[in-house]
Amino acid sequence: MQRYQSLEFQQQRHTVNSPEQSSAMRWSSPHCPLLLFFLFFSFLTLFVGRAAVSGFRICAYNVPQFSPKKATNLRMVHTLTRVVSRCDICVLQNVQDPSGKAIKTLLSNLNRYDESFYQSLSSRSLGNSTDDMQQYVYLYRIHSVAVTGHYQYESKQFFVRDPFVVKFQSNRTIIGDFILVPLHSDPSQAVAEIDKLYNVFEEVSTKWNNTNVMFLGDFHAACGYVSRNDRKKIRLYTDAGFSWLIRDRVDTTVNSKISCAYDRIVVYGQPFLKAIKPFSAQAFNFGQDFKLPKAMVLEVSDHLPVEVTLKSSGTLFQAQPLLILLSLSAAVHFFLSAP
Numbered sequence: 001m002q003r004y005q006s007l008e009f010q011q012q013r014h015t016v017n018s019p020e021q022s023s024a025m026r027w028s029s030p031h032c033p034l035l036l037f038f039l040f041f042s043f044l045t046l047f048v049g050r051a052a053v054s055g056f057r058i059c060a061y062n063v064p065q066f067s068p069k070k071a072t073n074l075r076m077v078h079t080l081t082r083v084v085s086r087c088d089i090c091v092l093q094n095v096q097d098p099s100g101k102a103i104k105t106l107l108s109n110l111n112r113y114d115e116s117f118y119q120s121l122s123s124r125s126l127g128n129s130t131d132d133m134q135q136y137v138y139l140y141r142i143h144s145v146a147v148t149g150h151y152q153y154e155s156k157q158f159f160v161r162d163p164f165v166v167k168f169q170s171n172r173t174i175i176g177d178f179i180l181v182p183l184h185s186d187p188s189q190a191v192a193e194i195d196k197l198y199n200v201f202e203e204v205s206t207k208w209n210n211t212n213v214m215f216l217g218d219f220h221a222a223c224g225y226v227s228r229n230d231r232k233k234i235r236l237y238t239d240a241g242f243s244w245l246i247r248d249r250v251d252t253t254v255n256s257k258i259s260c261a262y263d264r265i266v267v268y269g270q271p272f273l274k275a276i277k278p279f280s281a282q283a284f285n286f287g288q289d290f291k292l293p294k295a296m297v298l299e300v301s302d303h304l305p306v307e308v309t310l311k312s313s314g315t316l317f318q319a320q321p322l323l324i325l326l327s328l329s330a331a332v333h334f335f336l337s338a339p
């Protein structure tokens, strides 16, 4: 599994299992190998259990001009790899990689770094001027989620970069089937573009008969681009069915001189809201977490990734039935053979 999880696992192992270890001393020595076996499997079960209940993370990250040229900076690619490897789905925006070379480099790093396997799904290059064409790129773990549909929204007049909408299915989440609508808005018309996401919502929820829709990305939904007053003109604000998970006070920028919630995650409907782990939505300040100097953070982006965790479907048994069966039988074997 991911490295951060194995770290958590190691911490758990100390706290959870020390009583068992001390009782091991008291048990008779002939059963020592079996006991070790049992402990080993309880570790494994614990580990798998943690992985299953640790939730399903969805991220969005504006990585300015992520191109084959930018991807030659291997230190930058490594930092990006560490960020993406926390996510079951990560939507990159501002990718300028029509040949697919940069994403290929990122994927091969990701699949070397992380035990689970990632795939990508890219939109075509979108934009209003030939020198600034951008793609939306989804990176997702094939063992936890499947793409069940995708749709390029088309409207010459609404967005500079029309959302590339993808429908997912994951047995690891409570919600099951859901739709992601990304947006990297044009700053000069952010208010109108965010409002028009409502039209996208109507179209795709009808198309797929599914209102579990999440909007995510750099909306420029703060500071100079969207004022408090502007919210009256945005249906995603005025319609109470939409929940803004990344709230107005969150700072999604790296620059310490400003604090703006440019990047957002919004979901529609009570079912989706209830399927989300409370308080899990945040801008992930990885510079702090990974202890990186600001220059290395800025090498990737002047934005922070935003993320949210979906509750897992509590599939401890569904997750690894064989492993659990093995550890149970080891436990039974141990207790039956104990004097």
Ligand SMILES: *[C@@H]1O[C@H](CO)[C@@H](O)[C@H](O)[C@H]1NC(C)=O
Residues within 6 Å of the ligand: 144, 145, 146, 169, 170, 171
């Ligand atoms: C989810 O479960 C269904 C039914 O058990 C199965 O057909 C499907 O392949 C599973 N999906 C994934 C992504 O594992």
Ligand SMILES: *[C@@H]1O[C@H](CO)[C@@H](O)[C@H](O)[C@H]1NC(C)=O
Residues within 6 Å of the ligand: 128, 156, 157, 158, 159, 160, 186
């Ligand atoms: C695209 O550019 C043209 C010309 O500059 C402009 O008229 C049009 O409104 C722009 N479209 C969008 C969605 O910004």
Ligand SMILES: *[C@@H]1O[C@H](CO)[C@@H](O)[C@H](O)[C@H]1NC(C)=O
Residues within 6 Å of the ligand: 209
């Ligand atoms: C749409 O989904 C609902 C359940 O979410 C179902 O009851 C209904 O039959 C579906 N409609 C169509 C046209 O598939």
